[in-house]
Amino acid sequence: MNGDDGARGDADRHWATRLGKSVLVLAPHIVALARLDDLLPLLEADHRLQRVYAIPENGEDRPDAAELIRARGEVLLSATQAAQTTHGLILAGSNRGLDDVRGPVLLVPHGGGLGQYRSGEPITGLDPTQLMRAGRVRADRIVLTHGRELDLLAEVCPQAVPHAVVAGDIAFDRLVAGAPYRDQYRQALGVTDDREILVVTVTWSPRSGFGIDPHVFRHIVEAAPRDLQVVASLHPQIWSQHGTGQVLGWLSDAVEAGLGVLAPHSDWRGAVTAADYVLADYTSVGAFAAGLGTPVLRIPHDPQPLLPGSPTAVLADHTPLWNRERPLLPQLDAAGEAQSGELGAHIAGLLTSRPGQAGRILRKAMYDLLELGEPARAVPLSPAPLPRLIERPVIRAPRSRPRT
Known part of the structure; x- marks a missing residue:
């Protein structure tokens, strides 16, 4: 053949x-x-x-x-x-x-x-x-x-x-194409009012934010005020290596406290478009979010050699690092201030x-x-699909979270 x-x-x-x-x-x-x-x-x-x-x-x-x-x-x-x-x-x-x-x-x-x-x-x-x-x-x-x-x-x-x-x-390009549909992405995450959304995204490996601190999601949820919806986006390799059941077990405390979790292997871009803030380790998702114009606060991680001038390296050089000993909201505000200049456009130009x-x-x-001619019919660039959250199998009263 x-x-x-x-x-x-x-x-x-x-x-x-x-x-x-x-x-x-x-x-x-x-x-x-x-x-x-x-x-x-x-x-x-x-x-x-x-x-x-x-x-x-x-x-x-x-x-x-x-x-x-x-x-x-x-x-x-x-x-x-x-x-x-x-x-x-x-x-x-x-x-x-x-x-x-x-x-x-x-x-x-x-x-x-x-x-x-x-x-x-x-x-x-x-x-x-x-x-x-x-x-x-x-x-x-x-x-x-x-x-x-x-x-x-x-x-x-x-x-x-x-x-x-x-x-x-x-x-x-598909992330940018989804910007006009932000309200639909927010609704898919269960936010239909004026609450803000914080997406927490981590990559895989023992050096990652989740690798060095297995409680990172619980710490963030507990630091977030009630009117801030926290959504986790985990690198696909985490789900692949450890299994959905085990990962959800590790996240159970944070889920009980109110964490939403994107379904394994579902598209992260809709959640990033919906986000008001993003917390990210050295995952490239943080650079994509910054390029879209979203404030990014960095999650501590072990050293990862980044190529100077790459989007992820520039993001690391110009955005603040989350300190769990300090209130979260002022740090998110500082991330917003870092993003208020030309940083987003600069990172977008590097992407x-x-x-x-x-x-x-x-x-x-x-x-x-x-070795075929292109069809005459143009193909429009489609936005990313709607994000999907894992449904919590057991409904429990959320743990109280401090207002910060």
């Missing part, structure tokens, strides 16, 4: 109603899957294409990625099936598994752009050990969010520069150098790799 014949293989062709080029969504983990979800609306209405999914055998995720794909009613190929087909296009949110499949590859970052962090000396996402194999570049197109990343790529892996396309950040253009640029890049 080739990329013009369908999705699964010659043996299955006689079952097909439509024959066309296959688009393989290669998702080794939930985070990559979530980022690739932003690209699929640019292709999904094209009758010449059939999307299929696969999880690389060397993926490190738990079964939740496969479970989510199947729950959506998608076609999930085994790694062996995916390797037997030459696909019309491979969409990848990670380098994992690229050497095991055939077809032109579009590689996108699965966080706030490439070149955000250092892992030892290599620059995460742009290092030749990640982008190269046996003297060749592993992806046909490497999507960058900013021209600054292209300069960085030229320094650390010049062989990959001809494969790079500066597309901007479609995740940030993307093609604001509002990512969908158009990415669509062209994908159809170029498919």
